[in-house]
Amino acid sequence: MKKTITSNDLKNLVNEAHAQVKDLKGGKNANYIPFLDKIDSNLFGISVCLPSGEVIEAGDTNYVFGIESVSKVYTAILVLRQYGAQAVLDKIGADATGLPFNSIMAILLENDHPSTPLVNAGAISADSMVKPVGNSEAKWKAITDNMRELSGSDLKLLDELYKSESETNFNNRSIAWLLKNFNRIYDDPNMSLDLYTRQCSMGVTAKQLSIAACTIANNGLNPVTKQQVFDPSLSPKITSLIATVGFYEHTGDWLYTSGVPAKSGVGGGVLGVVPGLFGIAAFAPPLDEAGNSVKAQAAIKYIAQKLNVNVFGGDHVEVIN
C-alpha cells in the first residue's frame, strides 16, 4: 500500500516510541571495556533523518557515546569507495558468521576468510586495506574524513575509551595476528589493530548516526551537506552487509522481527537503514547477550511496525512536509 504521512506525524511517532520504550528494563552495559561500564544506563535517544535533510529527534540525541562496532559500517564504506565492491568481496567477504562479533572460531571455520567487514576480524582487515597502505597517519585521516563526510560533522576521539580499549583488547590482538597468518592483513597487523581500536573509540551522537544512515538510505548523497559521499551503486552493497550480519548471531531474529537492516555497537548505538525513506538511529547503553542495545532495538521496531515499513514488504511510505 502507498501511504503519505507528514513529518509532523513522524515527529509524534518518534516521541511516542521514546515514551513507550524509555522505562523498558533489561540488558546491561558492556563491561569488558571498563569505560563503557561506567556510562549512565538511563541515557536514551532516537533520531530519524529524512532525505530532505530534516532530522527528527527525541531524548538524548546529542550525547556523545562510543561508536564501537557501528564504525565498521563507515570503514566498510571507505574500502568500498577505495577498492570497489568486487575487491571487498574477494579480500574480505560478505557472509554472515552466525557467531559473536569477536569470534576467532569464525575465522577458522571460514578457512582463512574474515567473512564480512562488519565483524571484528573483517573490520581489522578493512583497516589494513585503507589507503595509503603503510602510512598510519594518512590512513587515520582517510578514516576520519570519511566519518565526517558520512555524518555531516566531525566525530571526536574519546581518549579515555581509546585507552581503556587499548589496554584490554587481548582477543582482538589474537585476531589481528591470526589474520596475518592467513594472509588477510594487507598492512602491518599492529597498525591495523590500532586503527580499528581508535575508530571504535570515536565519539558520536545519535543525530550524527542517523545522518550517516540516511546517507546510505539516500544512495550516498548526504542529505544535510548535499555532498555525494559515495557512488550510488555502493548503497545496496553496504545495506546488504548490514542486513546480513549487523546484529551478529541475532541478525536473523532481528531482521525477521523488524524488517530494518541495522548495525549495532557495544557503546549502545544502533544505525538502521530504510532505503529511500530514512536513516534511523537510537542509543541506550544496556545491551542484550549478543551486545545489541535493548532499548534501541525496541525503539526502531516500534517505529517500523507503526509505519509498517519493512525492506521485505510492508507499505510504501512517503514523508511530506
Ligand SMILES: NC(=O)CC[C@H](N)C(=O)O
Ligand atoms: N560489538 C562491538 O561494538 C565491539 C567493538 C569493540 N571495539 C570490540 O572490538 O570488541
